[in-house]
Amino acid sequence: MRTQVAIIGAGPAGLLLSRLLTLQGIDSVVLENRSREYVEARIRAGILEQHTVDTLIEAGVGDRLRREGLEHRGIYLQYPGTRHKLDFPELCGRTVWVYGQTEVTKDLIKAQLDGGPPLIFDVSGVVLKDVATHHPRVHFTDAEGTPQVLECDVIAGTDGFHGVSRPVVQHGTNGRVWERTYPYAWLGILADAAPATDELIYAWHPEGFALYSMRSPTVSRLYLQVDPTEKIENWSDDRIWDNLATRFALEGWELSTGTITEKSVLPMRSFVSAPMRHGRLFLAGDAAHIVPPTGAKGLNLAVADVTILASALVRLLQENKTDLVDSYSDRALARVWRCTHFSWFMTSMLHRSGDDFDAELQLSQLRRIAASEPAARELAENYTGLPLDL
Template sequence: MKTQVCIIGGGPSGLLLSQLLHLKGIDTILLEKHSREYVLGRIRAGVLEHGFTELMREAECGDRMDAEGELHDGFEIVDNGIQHRVDLHKYTGASVMVYGQTEVTRDLYEARDRMQGKVIHNVEDVTLHNLKATTPPYVTYRDRSGAQRIDCDFVIGADGFHGPSRKAIPREVLREFEKVYPFGWLGVLSRTKPVNPELIYARNDRGFALCSMRSQVLSRYYIQVPLSDKAEDWSDAAFWAELKARLPQEVAARLEAGPSIEKSIAPLRSFVAEPMRYGNLFLAGDAAHIVPPTGARGLNSAGSDIHYLYHGLINHYLNGDDTGLEEYSAKALARVWKAQRFSWWMTSLLHSFPDTSEYDRHLQSTEMEYLFSSDAAQASLAENYVGLPF
């Protein structure tokens, strides 16, 4: 098989790039390790910044998002029972869209179906070849029919942290930066009415909590737990009781509990790989960077990668200009590190750390007090939350 761009990874990043390029007449083939049903079964966050929603509309995939998504002009931060509202629209003139990542992925899959896009699932042994050779690169893999080969101009690695793309970069070239946090998030999805019209981030001496949503009848809640905990250790009743204990009494009183549809624990990690380009391979999304979910930057950082790649590839194919591709790694990483900083700051502000000293606790409280005494500090928070410009 031959194509112009071979994309590895069938999550929202790879699908979005494939859709955008297709609309410009650029041919792609997308490879995905898992089945479509498996990909759509993954539960992920759903706070979309303005730039990501614009990309979805440009990809002709924004109709359902605009009809069913929830536009939020702000969110709340609770500091040991005291509530504060961050007014995003006041400080930035912008909002965020609450729309589940699963639904984003579903919309992108349906768009690829309509355009008869080439998406190949259940592939194994994906291997990248000739990435820095003078001859064009190619990708090999196995499926039910046996060994396969795709010849292409470029390879996009949007295959997540454990995929083969980043591993194809020689160790002497690749630099990796990582911070592992000493706790995780226990998340519960329930078919219940959200407790609040906007998200609530709660700092409590018992640990962090987050009240989120997927729709007006589907809620997503999280509590900070030790890494030693397992999801099966937590009954639904124990989860709801602990969540209520970390929220203000008036919020806990109106919280609607119900059976969990999905329950899992996600460890928190910060990770960056440099460079994001090696020859004709370009990394995007979790293949190159991961952030804690506290600042809602994960999918949105991947979206900025796709923005830079999309425009770089358009200029290459339609204008014969490689500037965007040559500058891709530097541009993407500059924004990635800003997202890392913001996610680290939000995580440090709101979580209880097991080795925190009294000095650290006083600093954390002082940081919170300063945040809500300063318009400049709230403006900085709002600017980062709605998304820095591409």
């Protein structure tokens, strides 16, 4: 087999990269070690920055997003007795959209299989060869058990933290890793309950953080701060709703409840791997970085990565110019670290840990954002998405 760009991983990053390259006349093949059904069922983030929405629309995969997605013009910051709205258009002229990563993935897969480049599921034994040369290769076994070799000009590693791509870059460059594990986790639920709020609510509470999000006009997505050692079987539906009601409590407002259809405990950590390139192998998305979900940055960072990378690869493969691929890692990492900081800031400000001294510092920060337009604007600009190149 022969292609210009071999893409490892059929998550949103890999699929969108393939789509962006196709629109510029660059051939690609996407390899995925899971089934289509598994990939389309993965529950992930649901907040899309303005740039992400614009990119998906321009790539021709935004029709359902515009039809079914929910545009949001702000968020609420809550602490006991106060719920303060940040108006994003007023503060920075942008909005965000609620549209699940699962739905983004389905849209991209549909476009890929509808006359797009090859997308091969259920592969195994993926090995990357000769990545430091101009003729890298990918060895793998297909779903029928037949060994295959994919020759290419470039490999894009969009196969996540546990994929095969990142270790190759780390080993080949003696790269560096930064990691922060947070002393709390999220208990997340999906519920058949109409949202009782027009915007997301980020709530600080003495008993722990809570987030009120949504997936549709009839489905709510809610989270509770819990200890990382918590077992999901210890949380009955009644216990979850009682804790949510306590942490979102506000005079004159009532929590909507309904049937819980999914629940899980999600660990919280930050991870950055540098560089994001070794020879003709380039990393993007979770293969290079992970952020806690508080800042709603994971999927959006992946989209930013592949948007930058697509332009660089087009310039390399069509014009034989290396300036953009040579600067890719530094350019991408500048944005990665800014978003990693914002995610850390939101996480540290809203989650209870430490003593009452820390709690008062958190409340002071929340009151500052509620009272100061420059402080509110800084949060809004980061939340809705900074420019690709910083």
